């Protein structure tokens with residue numbers, strides 16, 4: 361049995377002009393400890409899908425199973441990094457993390473222990489100096505890193521991440537990718553990760569499997585396994601022919617979708 | 630600001646001119662001009678104190694900015710004071726019975742200060758009780774009702790209806806049904822500030838960013854923490870604007886009620902002396918109320934800035 365089973369999920373939003381489907385017939389599964397990336401063009405329903413996995417709303421049709429049980433709400437087994445960082449603006453960077461840790465039921469822990477843990481994770485994402493700052497005082501990329509630190513500090517068995525490195529520069533991004541892989545594969549057993557990204561190289565480097573989505577309404581276009589053994593070395597895999605082939609395949613799937621959207625027969629780049 | 634700027638500016642010039650003209654021209658009998666000069670000197674001292682606080686660092690800086698603003702304000706006050714003094718004490722252009730000289734008002738203000746303070750205390754007791762009660766009930770009720778969809782849908786039309794009644798119309802009835810004047814005033818102030826606080830809290834809850842609520846749900850926030858640590862702080866901006874409206878309503882209601890039925894208090898002071906056609910004291914009362922309201926508003930804004938420091 362897979363950790364996460366998404367079965368024929370349909371979701372429609374109530375928009376001003378009526379009902380509009382955002383996801384239609386989405387099915388795939390994620391194994392225990394598997395790292396799955398979801399890519400697809402903007403507006404194809406990736407965030408919506410992650411919201412469903414997080415349990416923020418129920419699907420309009422189909423079902424989502426975690427460990428075989430239907431998801432009916434949010435749960436302590438999942439932590440989420442939202443695309444919009446959604447830190448609480450009235451709490452400091454540290455306060456945001458401590459607050460999340462407290463909700464996890466670590467009320468028994470001493471406040472000083474929670475603070476220490478929060479600071480440790482802030483240090484891991486390179487924000488040791490920002491602990492006392494309010495989100496307003498942080499740049500977009502810094503806020504995003506606080507949100508990442510918050511989710512990682514919760515140390516839950518499932519991680520749902522929505523373009524977590526979207527606002528972060530290439531150098532920091534590489535560091536964070538490695539940090540994420542380290543934390544993913546530490547402790548007892550790997551975490552299960554669903555990771556939304558626009559960056560094909562990022563998806564290949566991180567994932568065991570890539571789910572490519574197409575839009576209007578969102579569907580799963582293809583599931584592509586990523587065969588490189590771990591631990592992966594960035595420079596090592598990028599040069600292989602297998603990498604180039606995989607990358608090409610994904611790029612073509614992407615443009616195929618784009619061509620359909622534009623309505624042309626072929627897209628010349 | 631340079632030394633030159635500190636010495637040669639329009640505020641200093643106005644002050645010197647004021648003093649020179651004041652002492653050169655004779656005043657009408659009983660206009661107690663010395664007190665007007667004292668008032669001018671007090672204003673000027675304020676300006677000089679601000680100047681002393683800002684270093685002579687040649688312009689720029691927040692300190693010298695503030696000094697400049699103070700200078701402008703003091704300059705304006707001196708001009709008004711001068712016009713008032715000229716029209717009354719110096720040239721008697723206005724009817725002395727209706728328009729007392731500034732010196733008279735200033736002198737009375739000082740002489741009657743103990744009475745003003747006792748009136749202030751009596752007023753504040755009523756205002757504080759009614760207003761604090763309104764905050765203590767309006768905010769929690771607003772949070773709970775705003776957070777609960779069904780309650781919100783019921784409360785919305787009801788508040789639209791009841792909140793729209795100008796609270797001033799409750800005054801006569803409240804005085805009739807409640808045993809003491811004090812309890813009636815407290816009740817009216819409570820009603821008057823409750824609605825804006827409640828309604829603003831209600832709408833504030835509704836306007837809290839959905840994404841923040843999702844974020845809270847994703848970390849499994851407990852219902853109590855959801856209200857106190859997510860919804861409440863997210864609603865503070867609205868609550869504060871409701872509280873500000875409530876506060877200014879309370880002042881109006883308090884002084885109106887006092888004018889109708891009190892035997893003490895700031896509003897009563899003004900009403901009592903105007904019944905005796907003692908207009909200098911009426912002006913004293915009005916100026917005093919103005920000062921009290923400004924001081925309270927000042928501290929209120931400080932509180933607001935503190936509560937919203939994360940913005």
Ligand SMILES: Nc1ncnc2c1ncn2[C@@H]1O[C@H](COP(=O)(O)OP(=O)(O)OP(=O)(O)O)[C@@H](O)[C@H]1O
Pocket residue numbers: 373374375382401402403404405406407408409443
């Ligand atoms: N709250 C909402 N109400 C109505 N429609 C919505 C809502 N949220 C999203 N949609 C619609 O659902 C579709 C999918 O949106 P979603 O945010 O899931 O896309 P996405 O794949 O995450 O895009 P991006 O890569 O730009 O983040 C879009 O067409 C969008 O217009």
Ligand SMILES: [Mg+2]
Pocket residue numbers: 406407408443522
């Ligand atoms: Mg998205």
